[in-house]
């Protein structure tokens with residue numbers, strides 16, 4: 592079930608999201624938090640980093656799992672989800688081995704997905720999953736198609752994903768995606784889906800009004816019992 596709340600602007604949405612996440616972390620200090628990259632959650636992550644600076648013990652047991660990654664880019668490429676998450680939040684929290692995620696340029700991508708899938712099988716399920724909404728309805732790199740994958744897998748990137756603004760600063764060109772699967776997301780105890788900006792109007796409309804179908808992967812989130820959907824007025 593999607594519990595939808597709309598906020599007047601991106602800042603209000605981000606503040607509410609950060610407050611909600613901090614509440615969750617206080618309830619479950621050792622929570623496994625799965626985080627998307629992208630422009631939508633950036634302000635929320637900066638606010639979490641500020642909360643950590645003001646209260647250093649707040650995230651002392653938190654674990655973070657990177658949701659997805661551009662495959663074929665060097666790990667330090669400015670466009671990777673790795674760089675993004677480290678710079679917006681992860682480095683500030685000093686998580687050490689409490690931060691886990693895909694290598695962006697593994698020798699064997701399938702084996703890398705197996706490594707992350709094994710880690711999640713041993714350390715999961717995800718407590719809280721923070722997701723953005725792709726313009727084509729993707730979540731992570733679970734791309735529209737006739738079938739979806741349950742667990743970590745190598746994804747064929749859609750044109751919509753290859754047009755993502757993150758790649759504007761890439762030094763290489765990703766040739767595939769690495770992502771957790773739909774079952775991993777649906778097994779999370781709760782999901783926070785953030786949707787912001789006029790470019791998300793049509794996908795948000797489809798999410799709220801359309802049927803559940805693999806050609807619009809975010810629609811499967813309606814099968815989950817605890818999804819918070821926070822959007823801003825620009826996306827309505």
Ligand code: GLP
Nearest residue numbers: 627628629630631723724725731
């Ligand atoms: C990207 C990522 C997703 C992200 C989504 C939306 O392709 N794979 O994890 O959530 O698209 O990104 P944005 O928030 O920049 O619109």
